[in-house]
Amino acid sequence: TQLLEQSPQFLSIQEGENLTVYCNSSSVFSSLQWYRQEPGEGPVLLVTVVTGGEVKKLKRLTFQFGDARKDSSLHITAAQPGDTGLYLCAGPPVGSTLGRLYFGRGTQLTVWP
Amino acid sequence: NAGVTQTPKFQVLKTGQSMTLQCAQDMNHEYMSWYRQDPGMGLRLIHYSVGAGITDQGEVPNGYNVSRSTTEDFPLRLLSAAPSQTSVYFCASSYSFVGGRSYTFGSGTRLTVV
Secondary structure (H helix, E strand, O other): OOOOEEEOOEEEEEOOOOEEEEEEOOOOEOOEEEEEEOOOOOOEEEEEEOOOOOEEEEOOEEEEEOOOOOEEEEEEOOOOHHHOEEEEEEEOEOOOHHHOOEEOOOEEEEEEO | OOOEEEEOOEEEEOOOOOEEEEEEEOOOOOEEEEEEEEOOOEEEEEEEEEEOOEEEEOOOOOOEEEOOOOOOEOOEEEOOOOHHHOEEEEEEEEEEEOOEEEEEEOOOEEEEEO
16 A cells, blocks of 8 residues: 555646646655656655645745645646656655655656757 | 765676675765665665664565664665566665655666566
């Protein structure tokens, strides 16, 4: 059973379009993180959201943590080819051992010029 | 700073062979972990360590051993490789902050068992 469900699994869009990726769970999380992974490399941390309802912005990327801390979203405005990659959400459920991280299966984003 | 260094980058093993995947970090992080990444499965935790001399099992520990004799190093050993262990392996180290942990991943080892 996957603790974090990400949708969509694949997303293929044209440069300039907007998109949203979702990360959902039935469990409450202490925090949620978003990573981006490029081919042949390890995941790189983009952001951590900690408080329910929190919104963080990183240039054209907007991250939101749900009020109940069970879900999160990543919104990209005016996507660019450089945004192409695998986006992963991850987090420690409340009560998990020493902040152990659980990952979603990822959203593969392709942005065409 | 080098961050997290994994070696080798690629490896091909025959079924039944043993090998050790190396992982070293220079950030003085207490917490280190090993994940495997398979298509459509995301990253799954194999083993983790909260400090030198302390290790514990993750979601998929069978077929793997670890040890943590120093803060810097956390090798992963495959005692008798099986085709089901074909995967990309990532080592990560992390530090804690209020509300969670910040993870740094290595660039991975792509292992094929034939």
